Amino acid sequence: MKIAIGADHGGYRLKDELVPIIEALGHEIEDVGCDCEQSVDYPDYALPVCEMVASGKADRGILICGTGIGMSIAANKYPGIRCALVHDIFSAKATREHNDTNVLAMGERVIGPGVAGEIVKVWLETPFSNAGRHAGRIDKVMQLEKRFSIHP
Numbered sequence: 001m002k003i004a005i006g007a008d009h010g011g012y013r014l015k016d017e018l019v020p021i022i023e024a025l026g027h028e029i030e031d032v033g034c035d036c037e038q039s040v041d042y043p044d045y046a047l048p049v050c051e052m053v054a055s056g057k058a059d060r061g062i063l064i065c066g067t068g069i070g071m072s073i074a075a076n077k078y079p080g081i082r083c084a085l086v087h088d089i090f091s092a093k094a095t096r097e098h099n100d101t102n103v104l105a106m107g108e109r110v111i112g113p114g115v116a117g118e119i120v121k122v123w124l125e126t127p128f129s130n131a132g133r134h135a136g137r138i139d140k141v142m143q144l145e146k147r148f149s150i151h152p
Contacts, residue, residue: 001124004058006032006045007108010066014108014116018062021117025124030058043074050078053102061103062120068107075103079145082138087111092119096126098134 003022007015012034019029032048034040042065052058061083063071068085075083083103084095087110095101104123106116128134 001059002028002030002057003124004030004032004049004052004061005063006034006049006061007064008034008040008042008045008066008071009037010042011064011068011071011106011108012036014106014113015062015064017113018064018116018120022062022120022124025121027124042070046071046074047078050075050081050083050103054078054080059102060124063103063105064108065105066107066109068105068110072105075105079149082141086119086123087115089115089118089122092123093126096123097129098137100128100134100138 005015005019019031022029030052032045034045046063049061049063053061063075065071072083072085075081081103082099082101083105084099084101085105086092086095087106104120106119
């Protein structure tokens with residue numbers, strides 16, 4: 001898979017630790033930045049990741065900031081994105097199986113690189129269950145997105 005990854009100043013160190021892990025799993029990385037501890041705005045890094053995922057230029061996206069909260073909020077504003085903020089392995093698996101998430105958000109100040117690496121591995125390897133009840137719920141969420149979107 002092609003994975004788009006982005007982080008702000010609060011998450012770039014964890015991003016840099018995750019890139020070789022993702023590549024070792026056999027995935028291609030598109031790193032949109034940032035690469036510094038100088039304060040930057042997380043939406044500026046969430047946007048290109050979400051654009052790549054929504055357009056099909058990337059299969060999935062990973063976003064990292066200090067807590068993961070800002071990135072997940074920004075990502076879920078983008079049409080077609082289902083982003084989950086995850087800090088444990090059980091949630092990483094469940095959000096893929098039940099919610100077919102296409103973007104993962106994490107917080108560098110919340111978890112360490114060991115746990116983050118395991119989360120990414122599980123999240124990338126877990127398929128969507130495609131069970132009727134889960135597919136129906138996702139369809140309802142996507143209908144809400146269409147209903148409340150200002151863009152036709």
